[in-house]
Amino acid sequence: MSALAPTLQAFFTDRLIRQRQASPHTIAAYRDAFKLLLAFTCHRTGSTPSRLRIEELTAPLIGDFLNHLETERGNSVRTRNARLAAIHSLFRYAALRHPDHADSIQRVLAIPPKRFDRAIVTYLTEPEIDALLQAPDRNTWTGRRDRTMLAVAIQTGLRASELTTLTISDVHLGTGAHISCHGKGRKQRITPLTSGTVTMLRTWLAERAASPPIQCFLPAAAVSSAAMPWNDASQNTPAQPHKHVPH
Known part of the structure; x- marks a missing residue:
């Protein structure tokens, strides 16, 4: 077995899971x-994965791999840069364990991310929000x-x-109404709510x-009993149950 296999395994078990406590999404990526x-x-x-050596993962080969992602697999520049970030993370970890390969590792770490045009993030106008x-x-x-x-997505910007x-426990509609979200990057965010959104949520x-289920916006399949008709949609009041009148 080459040094690459145990290094790669230790990168996941020691670096990502134990030291960084990476999320399942990061580990999967x-x-x-x-x-x-x-x-x-x-x-x-022509080698098998178990026989690959660290020195075979050269900077030119990594560069060809990144070009392969874009030209043959049709990946975007963002995806290409995300793959490169994962490779950089592995090689930074390998540099501490295998200083004898410092030169080839440094060449891989020197590969820069690719520049790309970023789309301007615009906002919705009041008529667009109403529509x-x-x-x-x-x-x-x-x-x-x-x-x-x-309405909640427009106001809070949640993913x-x-x-x-x-x-439901994330939604607080009392004094200082707000939504608490534990989102991407394990970051806790608190977003205040306007009176109109509070009324709609109530x-x-x-x-x-x-x-x-505890989800605030659960799937329709989970609440077939909750689909009750309303008398007047503009009044936001539930309809009275239909009474059977015998003939």
């Missing part, structure tokens, strides 16, 4: 990057949920993953109160 790199290197050198909130059908359960979810995993949470 690094795993995929190295799977692609090992497959490319084995195809190029977006009016789009869901408030006569349906999913429409009322989607309208509330859109889609953060929004869908938001729990109405929504009252409707889904009987549903057992």
